[in-house]
Amino acid sequence: MSKDLVTLFRSGSVPRKIRLAAAKGELPLAPEEQKQILEQLAADEDESVRLLAHETLSRISAPPPPAPAPSPPAEDLPEPLQEPALAPEAPPDGEIQKPPAEGQAQGEDRPQEESETFKTTLQKISKMNVGERMKVAGIGSREERMILVRDTNRLVSTAVLKSPKITDRDVEIIATFRNVSEEVLREIGNNREWTSSYSISLNLVRNPKTPIGVSMRLIQRLTTKDLRLLQKDRSLQEILRRMSVKMVADREKTK
Numbered sequence: 001m002s003k004d005l006v007t008l009f010r011s012g013s014v015p016r017k018i019r020l021a022a023a024k025g026e027l028p029l030a031p032e033e034q035k036q037i038l039e040q041l042a043a044d045e046d047e048s049v050r051l052l053a054h055e056t057l058s059r060i061s062a063p064p065p066p067a068p069a070p071s072p073p074a075e076d077l078p079e080p081l082q083e084p085a086l087a088p089e090a091p092p093d094g095e096i097q098k099p100p101a102e103g104q105a106q107g108e109d110r111p112q113e114e115s116e117t118f119k120t121t122l123q124k125i126s127k128m129n130v131g132e133r134m135k136v137a138g139i140g141s142r143e144e145r146m147i148l149v150r151d152t153n154r155l156v157s158t159a160v161l162k163s164p165k166i167t168d169r170d171v172e173i174i175a176t177f178r179n180v181s182e183e184v185l186r187e188i189g190n191n192r193e194w195t196s197s198y199s200i201s202l203n204l205v206r207n208p209k210t211p212i213g214v215s216m217r218l219i220q221r222l223t224t225k226d227l228r229l230l231q232k233d234r235s236l237q238e239i240l241r242r243m244s245v246k247m248v249a250d251r252e253k254t255k
Contacts, residue, residue, distance in 0.1 A: 009037050012179035013150040023052035134159045175203035189214030208235045
C-alpha cells in the first residue's frame with residue numbers, strides 16, 4: 001500500500017476535483033488504500049466530499065447480495081413465458097452511435113486516466129526534497145504547481161507565486177484554497193496587479209483563511225450585491241460580516 005499517497009490526502013494538499021473522484025471510488029486504488037482514504041475524506045471540510053465518501057464506504061462495506069436461484073432452461077418454461085430474443089436497441093432517430101475511439105475500450109472512462117496520472121504526480125512530488133520541490137514550483141506543470149502551492153513548507157508554496165508560468169486564472173483559483181498557508185494568500189493580497197482583478201479580490205475576502213488585514217482592505221472594493229452575500233456567510237470572521245452590513249447601510253444612505 002502507498003503510505004505516501006494516504007499521507008498526501010491527510011495533509012489536505014489534494015485538489016477538490018481529485019478528492020471528489022476518490023470519494024466516489026473512481027481512483028485506481030488497492031482496497032485497503034481506498035478504505036483509508038475514504039475514511040479520511042469522510043471528515044473532509046467539503047460537505048459534498050464527505051457525503052460521497054460516506055456513501056462509498058457504505059457501499060464497499062455492505063455484504064454482497066445472495067446469489068439468485070438458477071433459472072430453469074428456456075425450453076422447460078411454458079410456451080407463453082418464453083421471451084423472444086431481442087434485437088440490439090436502436091439509437092434515437094437522427095442520432096448516430098459512435099464507436100469507441102481507437103485504443104479505447106467501450107465505456108472506458110477518461111477521468112479515470114486523469115486520476116491515475118494525478119496519482120502518479122502526487123507520488124513523484126512526495127519523494128522530492130525541499131530544493132527539488134522549489135524547482136518544480138517554478139518550472140513544473142500547472143498540475144504540479146497547484147499541488148505545490150499547498151505545500152506545508154512556505155518556501156515551496158510561495159515559490160509557485162513567483163513562477164513565470166503562473167496566470168491570473170491560476171491565482172484566482174488559488175485565492176479560493178482553504179488549505180494553503182496564510183503567507184500565500186497574503187502575497188496575493190499584497191500584489192496590486194493581481195488584486196486589480198475583482199474576482200481575485202472577491203475570492204480572497206470570501207476565503208476565511210485570508211489574513212484579516214488583507215480582507216479588511218479588499219472588502220472596500222466589493223459591490224453591494226456581494227457585500228449582502230457576505231453578511232450570510234457564517235464561515236467568515238464576525239468583523240467582516242459586520243463591516244459588510246455597515247458598508248451596505250452607508251451606501252444606501254448616500255443614494
